[in-house]
Amino acid sequence: MLASIGLAIGFLAILTLLLAILLVFAERRILNYGPCTLDINDGKKSLTVTGGSSLLSSLAENDIFIPSACGGRGSCAYCKVQVLDGGGMVGPVEEPYLTPEDIKANVRLSCQVKVRRDITLAIPDELFLAKRFQGKLVHKRKLTYDMVELRIALNNPESIEFAAGQYIQLESQEYAGRDAVMRAYSISSIPSDNRHVEVIIRKVPEGICTTWVFDHLQEGQDVYLSGPFGDFKLSDSKAPAVFLAGGSGMAPIWSILRDMRERGDDREAIYFFSGRNQDDLFFTEELFALEKELPNFSYVPCLTREDPDSDWKGERGRIPAVLPKYIPDTTAYEAYLCGSSNLIDACVDAMKQRGLQEPNIFYDKFE
């Protein structure tokens, strides 16, 4: 009896061990791609990596951070890069995320491209500047009922170089059975304050990262972020600018406006901010104060659901309806929009009807 139990256990153990060893050995032999060379931007940078992992993680190991919000699962499509040679065929996971233009330009999801041979790729130059930072949360301040401001002191590296309007990716940590994720947040602090990063975060019900920020993240805690990313920034022209934002879309514009003040940029600028009622407004005094420091700037908060009997003296109504009163003809303007896609699409449509030119539209959609 005992002998037969022993035999059974021994047999199973040996069989599984044998198969496991066989598989490990096979993996080493079959899936060994050896060292591969990544040639980036026409020889500007050349890396030698061990083949077998994804392009995204191979680049990250070499401190080139491609934006990624889903952690390489192929569901966010942030990690697009141009793979000119050696990327292999487009896989079934990435296909739905690639537009016909992407396919023509050899754009791929870097998390789904496996490094199997030498690869030639092109990435925007600015991504070379992106780094991963370790910092400490120095304060978490409530701005409205559903909005907080985080101020993070950078430790390693100690300073960040960015243009007002760009964003970073904040890494949340695991909590209550929910995975660590990365989410994009626009920087609300100004570039000259380069030892700190500030962000403004709005609570998303059930959101993985925002719940972590609101309920778990505490002052003094270590935080990790990477960046800067994005091409949402003020152009070099002197064209009059119209800024439009709702909710946490305030963040990049708050940075851009204060950066303009610091650089003495006196271009004509008008800022429409959308909220439901007065509870949604923040930085209001500071923004009206900016009107005095920036000679050609004005701030127009617009409330859509404010109680008709309240003491509110500002604009009531949606931005597309209010805007023509201030700017009858938008032809000469540059537009900078930030916030939900609904808000952005509605405002872009309204302004295009009044002459706004397609190349002069810049936006960051938050959802």
Place this chain on the structure above:
Amino acid sequence: MDDAANLTSFASVMLIFISAAFTDNILLTRFLGMCSVLGVSKKVDTSLGLGAAVIFVTTCTSGLNYLVYRYLLVPLELEYLRLIVFIVVIAAFVQFVEMVVERISEGLYNALGIFLPLITVNCAILGVSLFMLGTPYNLLQTLAYGAGAGTGWALAIAIIGGIREKINEQALPRGLAGPGITLIVIGIMSLAFVGFSGMIRI
């Protein structure tokens, strides 16, 4: 004389293949491998992809498991371990195939690769290995049985995929869309396959 196992070898192999594919269709008469059917049968081409992978894996694993059973389990009198041993062998084999396919052909990997992990837990594959034990087949006949069962399964899922492509799920009551209507389709199809039963006895 219609005992397939005793016919001359070529004829018996063909008979076993056909009977495993049609009269004894593993999906439509035994309802095995349902989870992948419900999940992946939305389109004909994905169904065919999964079907092809299943044919390959059933054929190879039925052969492998035949050898393991005959030359390891029986001499050691460990027949009662067959279930767990077969599962381990199938899982390892699928892993191995996945690696080989990835290395030799990226096109094939993209077409079949995503289905291979699904197969590890496909009960039709395990079913084929277990049913083979009840038969007096030799190795060649076992391979034919595995290939036939796989082919039958692939055929069935391809037909289901074709039917599902034609069904406008928007027009169905909400509770019926997806798995509900698929089960009904499979039920009707298996009624049709009853017509084959008894044509060949194996």
